[in-house]
Amino acid sequence: MNSPEFPRPPRPAARIIRRIERRRTNHSIHDDLLEAFTRIRERRGYAAACLWYWSQSLVLAIYESVTGAKWRFLIMQNYLKPAFRNAVRQKRYSLINVIGLAVGIACGILIFVYVNYELSYDAYHPDAGRIYRAATHLKMYNSDFISADAPAPLSAALKREYPEAEYACQVISSNQILLDVDGKYFREDGLLFVDKDFFDIWSIEFRAGGSLELLNRPSTLLLTETLAHKYFGSSDPVGKIIQINRRPFEIAGIIKACPPNSHLRYQFLTSISNYEESSENMAEWANLIGQVFVKLRPSVSGEDFAEKTRSIAHQHRGDYFRQRSWTYELLWEPIRSLHLHSRADAGNNMVVIYGLSVIGVLILFVACFNFVNLATATAVTRAKEVALRKVVGAERTHLIQQFLAETAFFAASALLLAVLLVILVLPVFNRLVERQFRVNALLQSNVLFYVLFLILMITVLAGGYPSLVLSRIKPAAALANRFGSGGYRSILRRVFITVQFVIVTVLIVSTLTIFHQIGYMKNRNLGFENKQKLIIPVRLTNNADFVKSEFLKNPDISGASASFQILGRIFIAVTSRSIGEDPKEFVIAYEYADPDFIPEYKIPIVAGRNFDKNLGSDVGRALILNESAVKIFGWDSPQKALGKVIESHGFGASFYRTVIGVTRDFHFQGLQRPIGPLGILYVPARFRFLNLTVRADHIHETLAFIQSKWSELHLGEIFSYSFLDERFNQLYAADQRTGQIFAAFAFLAVFLSCLGLYGLSAFVTMQRTKEIGIRKVLGATVPKILGLVSREFVGLVALANILAWPWAYWMMSRWLKNYAYRITLDGTVFALTFGIGLLIALIAVGYHALKSATSNPVDSLKYYG
Amino acid sequence: MKTLSMNEQIFLIAICRLDDKAYGIRVRDKIAEMTGKTFTFGTLYNTLDNLTKKGFVISKSRQILKQAGGNRRVYYSLTLSGHEALREAWKLQETIWKGFPEFALKKRDELA
Numbered sequence: 012m013n014s015p016e017f018p019r020p021p022r023p024a025a026r027i028i029r030r031i032e033r034r035r036t037n038h039s040i041h042d043d044l045l046e047a048f049t050r051i052r053e054r055r056g057y058a059a060a061c062l063w064y065w066s067q068s069l070v071l072a073i074y075e076s077v078t079g080a081k082w083r084f085l086i087m088q089n090y091l092k093p094a095f096r097n098a099v100r101q102k103r104y105s106l107i108n109v110i111g112l113a114v115g116i117a118c119g120i121l122i123f124v125y126v127n128y129e130l131s132y133d134a135y136h137p138d139a140g141r142i143y144r145a146a147t148h149l150k151m152y153n154s155d156f157i158s159a160d161a162p163a164p165l166s167a168a169l170k171r172e173y174p175e176a177e178y179a180c181q182v183i184s185s186n187q188i189l190l191d192v193d194g195k196y197f198r199e200d201g202l203l204f205v206d207k208d209f210f211d212i213w214s215i216e217f218r219a220g221g222s223l224e225l226l227n228r229p230s231t232l233l234l235t236e237t238l239a240h241k242y243f244g245s246s247d248p249v250g251k252i253i254q255i256n257r258r259p260f261e262i263a264g265i266i267k268a269c270p271p272n273s274h275l276r277y278q279f280l281t282s283i284s285n286y287e288e289s290s291e292n293m294a295e296w297a298n299l300i301g302q303v304f305v306k307l308r309p310s311v312s313g314e315d316f317a318e319k320t321r322s323i324a325h326q327h328r329g330d331y332f333r334q335r336s337w338t339y340e341l342l343w344e345p346i347r348s349l350h351l352h353s354r355a356d357a358g359n360n361m362v363v364i365y366g367l368s369v370i371g372v373l374i375l376f377v378a379c380f381n382f383v384n385l386a387t388a389t390a391v392t393r394a395k396e397v398a399l400r401k402v403v404g405a406e407r408t409h410l411i412q413q414f415l416a417e418t419a420f421f422a423a424s425a426l427l428l429a430v431l432l433v434i435l436v437l438p439v440f441n442r443l444v445e446r447q448f449r450v451n452a453l454l455q456s457n458v459l460f461y462v463l464f465l466i467l468m469i470t471v472l473a474g475g476y477p478s479l480v481l482s483r484i485k486p487a488a489a490l491a492n493r494f495g496s497g498g499y500r501s502i503l504r505r506v507f508i509t510v511q512f513v514i515v516t517v518l519i520v521s522t523l524t525i526f527h528q529i530g531y532m533k534n535r536n537l538g539f540e541n542k543q544k545l546i547i548p549v550r551l552t553n554n555a556d557f558v559k560s561e562f563l564k565n566p567d568i569s570g571a572s573a574s575f576q577i578l579g580r581i582f583i584a585v586t587s588r589s590i591g592e593d594p595k596e597f598v599i600a601y602e603y604a605d606p607d608f609i610p611e612y613k614i615p616i617v618a619g620r621n622f623d624k625n626l627g628s629d630v631g632r633a634l635i636l637n638e639s640a641v642k643i644f645g646w647d648s649p650q651k652a653l654g655k656v657i658e659s660h661g662f663g664a665s666f667y668r669t670v671i672g673v674t675r676d677f678h679f680q681g682l683q684r685p686i687g688p689l690g691i692l693y694v695p696a697r698f699r700f701l702n703l704t705v706r707a708d709h710i711h712e713t714l715a716f717i718q719s720k721w722s723e724l725h726l727g728e729i730f731s732y733s734f735l736d737e738r739f740n741q742l743y744a745a746d747q748r749t750g751q752i753f754a755a756f757a758f759l760a761v762f763l764s765c766l767g768l769y770g771l772s773a774f775v776t777m778q779r780t781k782e783i784g785i786r787k788v789l790g791a792t793v794p795k796i797l798g799l800v801s802r803e804f805v806g807l808v809a810l811a812n813i814l815a816w817p818w819a820y821w822m823m824s825r826w827l828k829n830y831a832y833r834i835t836l837d838g839t840v841f842a843l844t845f846g847i848g849l850l851i852a853l854i855a856v857g858y859h860a861l862k863s864a865t866s867n868p869v870d871s872l873k874y875y876g
Numbered sequence: 877m878k879t880l881s882m883n884e885q886i887f888l889i890a891i892c893r894l895d896d897k898a899y900g901i902r903v904r905d906k907i908a909e910m911t912g913k914t915f916t917f918g919t920l921y922n923t924l925d926n927l928t929k930k931g932f933v934i935s936k937s938r939q940i941l942k943q944a945g946g947n948r949r950v951y952y953s954l955t956l957s958g959h960e961a962l963r964e965a966w967k968l969q970e971t972i973w974k975g976f977p978e979f980a981l982k983k984r985d986e987l988a
Contacts, residue, residue, distance in 0.1 A: 037935060038921050042947040043900035067917070074918075 020048045021061050024068035031075045040071070087416065093396055094417040101392070104385050105421075107770040111763050112425035112473070115378025116465060117432040118759060121440050122371035123461050124452055129364055132272045132350035137214055138306065141177075143313060143343040145303040146355035147324075151337040151586065153643060153688075154598040159355035160299035162324050162339065163292065166206065169303070173320065175311040180208035182275065183286055183301035189728055191254035192242045196728040199238070201269070201278035202255065204286040204301070212306045215280070219249050220264020226282050231263035233280040239265050255279070271447070274350045275302075296328040296339065304346070317343040335596075362826075363749060370756045373514045375465075377760055379473040380507040381767035382418070386477035387504065388774045390484070398486035410482035418474025422466045443752055476503070504771070505807055511764045512811030512848060513818075518757035519844045520819035521826075524836065525750035528827065529743050531834045537739075538677025539578065539612040544735035545703040546577055547717070549726045553695050555605055556624075561720055562703060567713045570704035572611045575603035575697045579739050581679040581689065587659040589644045590667070597643055599659075600679065600687060603694040609635070609674065611704055618649035619672030622693040629693050634668035638676045640688035649673035657690070668692065678832075681742040685831040702735075761851055768804060768855035776800055776859040783863050784871035793864045800860035801853060808852045812845045819844075880965045886911060887923055888932060888962050891952050898952045900924075924952060932958035 019025070025041070032040040044067055052060035098105035136142055145161040166181040173179075183204040190197040203209075210222040218236055225231050232253070239248045239262075248262050260281065269277050292298055307316055324339035325332055332339060344353055352361040397410060405413075434450055441448055452458070551558060551573055559571040576583060581602045588596040606622040606629075617638065622629045634657055638649060646652045655670045668690075676686045705713050714732070721730045740747075776783070783796055791799075820836060827833040863871075880888070890906040891898045898906075900920065908914045915923075927933040933952050940949045954962070 036921065036925075037937070037950065038924065039900060039937070039948050039950040040917070040921070042940070042949045043904075043917065045947065046901045070918075 018052075018057055020045065020064045024061075024065050027068045027072050031071050034075075090413040090416045091420055094420055097393070098421075101389065103773065104389060104770055107766050108382055108385060108421055109425045109428060111378045111381045111766050112422055112469060113428035113432060114759060114763060115375045116422075116425055116429035116462075116469070117436070118374045118756065119371050119465055120429060120433050120453065120458070120462065121436070122367050124448055124458060125440075125444055125446065126364055126368055126371075127457065128272060128446065128448070128452075129351060132274055133346045135214075135270050135272070136212070136346065138309075139347050140345070141307045141309065142212055142346040143305050143307065143316075144346060144349060145305070146342045146344055146353070147299055148340040148342055149299075149337070151335070152597045154584070157342065157355045158299055159302060159353070161301065161303035161341070162296045163288075163298045163300040164294050164296060164327070165323070165341075166208075166303045166305075168323065168327065169305060169320070170208075173316075175307055175316050175319075176305040177308045178208040178211040178306040179303065180206050180212055180305075181283060181301050181303050182209060183283065184275070184277075188279075189256050191257070191728070197242075198729055198731075199278055201276045203275075203277045203280050204283040205280055206283045208306075209280075209304075212304055216267040218265040218267060219247075222264075224263040225280065228261075228263065229282075230258070230260050230285060231281065232260040233264045233266050234262055235266055235268045235278050237268045238278055260285075272350075274346075274356075296324045297331065297337075305343075313343060313345065317341070363752075367752070370518070370753075370760075374756060374760055374763065375469070376472075377511050377514060377763045377767070379469060380511055381763060381770070382421070382469075382473035383476050384504050384507055384767055385770050385774070386414075386418075386473075387480050387501065388771060390477070390481050393481055394484050394489040397481055397484045398489035401484075401486040402490070407482045411478045414478030414481050415470055415474045418477070419466065419470045422469045422473070425469075426462065426466060443748065443755065445748070505803075508764075508768070508771075508804070508807045509811045509814065511760075511767065512808050512852075513815040515757070515760050515764050515851070516812050516815035516844055516848055517819045517822070518753060518760050519847055520815070520840055521823060522750060522753045522757045523840045523843060524823045524827070524834075525746065525753055527840065528830065528834050529746055529750060532682040532743055532746075532830070532832070533740060535678075535682060535832060537579075537682075538675060539614045541578070541612075541735045541739055543705055543707060544612075545705050545717070545732055546735055546738065547701045547703065547721075547730075547732045548699060549701050549721075551695075551698040551701070551726075555695055555698050555701075558701065558724060558726065559607070561724060562701070562717065565713060565716050567706045567709050568703050568717075569706060570607065570611045572607035572702045573605045573695070573698040574608055574700050574702060575694070577700055577738065578602075578612065578679060578702075578735065579681050579742065585659050587657050587690065590656040590658055593645065595644055597688060599640060600689045601659075602679070602689065602691050603697045604691050605693060605695065605698065608702070609691070611702060614677055615675045616672050617675050619653045619670070621672060629671070631666070631692065631694050632668055633671040633693060635672040635674060635691040636670055637674050637679075637686070637689040639686050640690060641673055643688050659690075681739065682832045683742070683830055765851055765855045768852060769858070772800070772804065772856040772859045776863040780863060780866075780871045783866075784868035787868040788872070796864035797857075797860050800863065801856045804852050804856045805849060808848045809845070812841075812848055816841055879968065880961055883923060884927060884932075885962070885965050887927060888954060888958055891933060892954055892959075892962065896951065896953070899949050903952065927958070931955055932961055 025045075028044060029041050032038070044064065048060050048064050051063050133139055133142075144159070145165060147158045147161055149156060149158060161181075163181075166179045169176045169179040185202040185204070186200040188199055188202050190199050207222070207226050209215075215222070215233075220233065222233075225233055232255070234242075234248065242248065242253070243251065249264060251262050252259050253262065254260070266280065288300065293300065305316075307313065320341050320343070323341055342354065344355065349356065351364060400410060400413075430453070433453065437448060437450065549558070555573040559573065562568050562571050581600050583602075584598050584600045586596060587599045588594055604622075606624045609616065609621050616635075619635070622633055622635070626633075636652060636657075641649055641652045644652070644655075646655065652670050652673055657668050657670065659666050659668065674691075678686060679689055680687070703717070717732070718730050721727070779800070783791075783800075786796060786799070819841075824836055827836070886907055887903065890903050890910060894902055894906055900917075903924075904915055904917075904920050924933065924935070928935060932955055934955050935950045935952050937948055937950045940947055
C-alpha cells in the first residue's frame with residue numbers, strides 16, 4: 012500500500028512540507044501526507060489528491076509563518092534591546108551616528124528628487140521617443156554655431172517631401188508680450204504661434220473650445236486655465252477679446268496649464284497665420300524663424316531621418332549658400348534631451364546633474380564611513396556582550412544578523428529625522444535649485460523605492476564591516492578583559508578619514524574656485540561704466556532727444572542716452588562686407604545708439620569721432636567699429652579704418668556705411684563670451700531703451716520722478732526699470748547658483764566629517780587617558796600632548812589634501828574652460844583649502860585633546876583596571 | 877496521578893495495538909477503525925506531542941526503504957509510564973462501570 016507509485020504529489024508543495032517538517036517538528040509529516048496522498052489518488056484521482064495535498068501544505072505554511080513570526084519577533088527584540096540600551100548609554104556616539112546618517116539620507120533624498128525631476132523633462136508627451144527638434148548648424152565666415160531655430164520653410168518642406176515625418180510643426184515663441192485686458196495691462200511670456208500639427212505632437216488638453224476654431228478663424232487665441240482665472244476670475248472668458256501687442260485676439264478656448272517639466276513653455280497659443288512676417292521671408296531658407304518639431308513614424312529611426320535631412324537647406328537653396336560659401340546643416344535632437352544636453356540651447360545642465368548625483372553619493376559615503384569608524388572603534392564596549400552570546404551558543408551568522416539589524420535600526424531612526432530635515436529645508440532647497448517641489452513629491456513611488464534602497468544600502472555599507480569585526484571577537488579573550496582597544500590606529504579607519512577629507516577638499520576647492528571666478532567676472536573692468544545706470548524699456552519714435560531732455564530736468568539724473576539693445580546683451584548680428592581692395596565678409600554684432608551713448612558709458616574712442624547730433628548724414632550712414640572689427644577686416648590700425656565703407660545685408664536689402672570712429676574693445680556680451688566685432692549705428696527709429704545715469708542718493712525720489720514723467724509723456728503701458736550692474740550680475744546667476752549648491756553640500760560634507768572626527772577623537776582620547784596621565788606625570792607639557800593627540804589626524808588631512816589636489820585641479824580647469832575670461836588656478840586656493848581642512852580637523856579633535864591634556868593625571872590614574 | 881483523557885486513552889491504545897508499526901497515518905487509521913472518528917493531522921500531531929511531553933510515548937525516527945519512498949518515518953511506542961497510565965485508566969473504567977445496570981442506560985420510551 013505504501014509503495015510510492017508515480018505520479019507523486021506536486022513538487023513545490025512537497026518542498027514546503029519537507030521544509031517545515033525539518034525545521035519545526037519531530038514527526039514525519041511528509042511521509043504521512045505522502046501515504047494519504049497515495050490513497051486519495053487511488054480513490055479519487057490525481058487532481059483531487061493534488062488539491063488536497065496543496066491545501067494541506069498551505070495550511071501548514073500559514074501555521075508555520077504565524078508561529079515563526081512570533082519567534083522572529085522575539086529574537087529581534089533580543090537583538091534590538093541591547094542596541095537600544097547601548098544607544099542610550101552612549102548618547103554622544105548614537106547622536107553622531109543618527110545625525111550623520113540623517114544628514115546623508117536627507118541629502119540623498121533631495122538630490123534624488125531633483126535629479127529625478129530634471130530627467131523627467133518632456134517625458135509627458137505621448138511617444139516622446141519619436142519627437143525630435145531641429146537645430147541648425149551654421150557656418151558663415153567667422154561664425155560657427157548651432158542655433159535652436161530652424162530655416163523658416165522647413166516644416167512645410169518636411170510635410171511635403173518626407174513621409175517619414177508623421178507630423179511636423181513650426182513653433183514661433185514670443186516673450187515679453189504686452190497684454191491689454193479691458194484696459195488693464197500685463198506683461199507675459201510664452202505666446203506660441205503654432206500650426207495644426209502642433210496639436211498632434213503636443214497633447215493639449217482642452218477645458219473649453221478646441222483646436223479647430225483656433226486654426227480656422229483668424230485672430231483667435233487659446234489661453235491656459237491659470238491665466239484665464241487670473242484675468243477673468245470665474246466668468247467665462249471664451250469669446251472675449253484681448254489685445255496682444257495692440258492687436259485684438261478673440262479667446263477661442265481654454266487649455267490646461269503647461270506642465271512644469273516642459274522645456275517649451277506656453278501660456279497662449281495662436282495660429283501661425285497670425286505671425287506678422289512677409290511670405291517671402293517665411294519662404295527663405297536662409298532665415299531661421301521659430302523651432303521645428305517632428306514626430307517620426309514608429310518604424311523610422313532618428314539617425315536615418317537626420318542623415319537624410321541633414322542638407323535639406325542646400326537642396327532647396329544650394330546656389331545661394333554656395334555663392335556665399337555658407338553651410339546650413341540640420342541636426343535633430345530628441346525632445347527629451349533638450350532640457351539637459353541640447354547642443355543648441357545654452358547651459359549644459361547635465362554637468363550639474365552629474366555633479367549633484369556624485370556629490371549625493373559621496374556625502375552618503377562620508378556618513379557611512381563615520382558610522383563604520385565609530386562602530387569599529389567602540390567595538391570594545393560590545394565585546395563582553397558578543398562574548399557572552401557566543402558562550403551561550405550564538406553562531407557568527409547570528410551575530411552578523413544582530414549587528415546588521417542594529418544598523419538598520421539606526422538607519423531607520425535616521426530616516427525619520429531625515430524626512431523631518433527634508434521638510435524643513437525644502438523651501439531653501441527650492442530657492443537654491445529654482446524649482447517648486449512640494450512635500451508630497453516625496454510620496455512618489457520611485458522616491459519611496461529609492462529611500463528603501465538607501466536604507467538597505469546604508470545597512471550593508473555601514474553595518475557590514477562592523478558586524479564582521481564584532482562577530483570575530485574571541486569570547487575567552489573578551490571575557491578575560493584582554494580585548495584590545497579595537498585598534499584605534501586601524502588602517503581602514505585611516506583610509507576612511509583620508510577619503511572623507513579628499514571629498515571635503517575637492518568640494519571646498521570647487522566652491523572657492525567658483526566664487527573666485529564669479530567675483531572676478533563681477534569686478535572685471537568691462538571697458539565701460541556700468542554703475543548707476545538705469546535701463547528703461549520705452550517706445551521711442553524719433554522723439555528720443557525730447558524725452559531725454561525731459562528726464563534731464565531732474566538734477567539727480569546726470570545723463571541720458573537711447574539705444575536698441577542693452578549693453579551686455581547685444582546679440583543682433585548681421586553679415587557685413589568691406590568695400591574696396593581686399594573685400595572681406597563677416598558676421599558682426601550691431602547696436603543702434605544715439606550720440607550720447609558712447610560718452611555716457613565712458614567708452615574710449617581710439618580713432619575718429621563720435622556721432623554728431625547736428626550732422627544729418629550720420630543717421631543710418633555713419634558707423635563706429637570696435638578694435639576687434641578693425642582687426643578682422645585686416646586694417647592695420649584704427650586710423651586706417653576711418654573712411655572705409657562697409658556693406659551690410661539685412662532682410663533682403665543692402666546698406667552702405669562709412670566708418671567714422673573706432674572704440675576700444677569692451678565686453679558688450681558679458682564675460683562668458685570673448686569680445687567679437689561690433690558696429691554701432693545711429694538709427695533713432697529703432698531705439699527701444701532709455702539709459703539714464705542717476706545719482707546714488709535720493710534714488711527713491713528719482714525713481715518716483717521718472718515714473719511720473721513716464722506717464723506724463725505716455726511712453727508706454729507698463730513702467731519697468733532695471734540697473735545695468737544688476738543685469739550684469741544676473742548673467743552670472745546660473746554660476747552663482749552652481750556655486751551656492753556646491754557651497755551648501757561642501758558645508759554638509761565638512762559638517763559630517765567634523766562630526767565623525769569629533770566622535771572618533773573623543774573615543775581615542777578616552778582610550779589613551781592613562782597613557783596621557785603617565786606622560787604628564789613624566790613631565791609632558793600641554794602643547795606636547797595636544798600635538799600627540801592631534802598629530803595623526805592632521806597628518807591624514809594633509810595626505811587627503813595632497814591626494815585631492817590633482818583631482819580638484821583637473822575638474823576646475825575643465826569648468827573654467829566655459830569662460831572666455833577666467834581666473835588662473837593658482838596655489839592660493841589650494842593653500843586656503845588646506846588651511847580650512849586643517850582648521851576643521853583641529854577644531855573637531857581639539858576639544859577632546861585639550862580636555863585630556865589639561866586634566867589632572869591623578870584623576871586618570873586613580874583607578875586600576 | 878493524573879487521569880488520562882479519553883482521547884489520550886484512544887491514542888495510547890491505538891499505538892499499543894499497532895505495536896512496531898505505529899507511525900503517523902497508521903495511528904490515525906487505527907483510531908478511525910476503532911472509533912469511527914477521523915482526526916485531522918493537526919490534532920494527531922498535537923496529541924502525540926502532548927503524550928510525548930508527558931512521557932507516555934516515545935518517538936523514534938527511522939529511514940524507510942527506498943521503494944517505500946525513502947523518507948524519514950517516525951515510529952511511536954509506549955513508554956513504561958505509558959503502559960502504567962493505560963493500565964490505571966483501564967482499572968478506573970472497570971471500577972466506575974462495575975455494578976452499573978445496563979437498563980439504566982435505556983432510553984425513557986424504551987422503558988415505558
